[in-house]
Amino acid sequence: MNQIVHPHSPGSLVLGGTVTDGNGAAIPDALIEIWQADTDGTIPRARGACRRDGHTFTGFGRAFTTDEGRYEFWTRNPGAEPGKAPFFAFVVYARGLPDKLHTRAYLPEDEAALAADPLLAGLAPEERATLIASRTPEGGLHFDVRLQGEKETVFFAY
């Protein structure tokens, strides 16, 4: 479920990070789900998000953290409407969390769109930083989730 696209296929990348608790300790029992638009910004509507056909992009993925608290997805960059900042919708589950947590991981590149984003604009710089993924030298994305404490990820209510 953590391979939304075939590894190493054109445009594919690894989105990964570590889930940590209030002591900074890795959480080895977290479950991360992502849901995203395709690179051109279209929202996947074709059925088959659970049993994939191997070529349709369905935009949904699920990954369990390793004993080191790390999750990874094979996916590709989400897109957005022009001027909008593309992001992955994240849901986090773990033992000790009696309910889910929602957050977003934004792509780091389009600084104008990030500056215009209404959610990000309302946050303090250190809060804002928790929602923006960083680009790895390989072209992947790094996004840590900190449930509590220093650099605590901003979570959402709708």
Next chain:
Amino acid sequence: MTTQTSPTAVAPAPESLLAAPDQAPQSDITAEIVAAHAEAERRIAAGETLPATLYDFPAYRSSILRHPTKNPRLVDPETIELLSPAFGQRDVAAIESDLTLQHMGEPIGERMTVEGRLLDSWGRPLRNQLVEIWQANSAGRYIHQRDQHPAPLDPNFTGAGRTVTDGQGHYRFTTIKPGPYPWRNHVNAWRPAHIHFSIFGSSFTQRIITQMYFPGDPLFALDPIYQSIRSQKDRDRLIGVYDHDLTSPEFSMGYRFDIVVDGPDATWFEPEEEN
């Protein structure tokens, strides 16, 4: 057969993995639950808005270092958040909704069916949505490799199933009734028997993982996970209803468990989707 296997593709570990450091007696845990509920009521009476589930619930020891300390940010859902992953009947095989048919023999335990409807908060059925369940076997043992509870594994029971809701939002599973199991939150901690449910609504904001319990369980008042839901009305909604009309003569006990998802979605300004 001593090859190292990858730890991927295992189900989420059961709560029994994480032993709390202090190992308090049940009386302390019960007192903490009562105090936390009283505190929540006091704050609500003072005008605060609290979520239905209390993330900061120290009686559930592993929540102590894992609950966010800041209030969640109120966000207007956008684009993908207003829709949810698309599933269809071909996403699952029909047999995946029968947890008693996954092996050569029949699992041991009280055979049961659970059925219900998936609805949004307007009472509209949610069609073609994935419903996943997982559970312990009748002896209270998960098949998870980290579950070391010394109750027997059942070679004929894995404990995971899934289905996709039909055109009226109905789902149905056949399984065996799970047993209660011990965990290490405190001394003599036992979880009430339950089936985990994972639900997709029509928007990603409605995504929910919850648990169905069984009527009359004496462990309800003692269980800090169940009690992290602060209102009795909401806790009652997690209890499946025994329904004799769903009980099949000489075959299985029947329970009804309707699930209502909450949260904003996009469906009320979209035309009904064609199948």
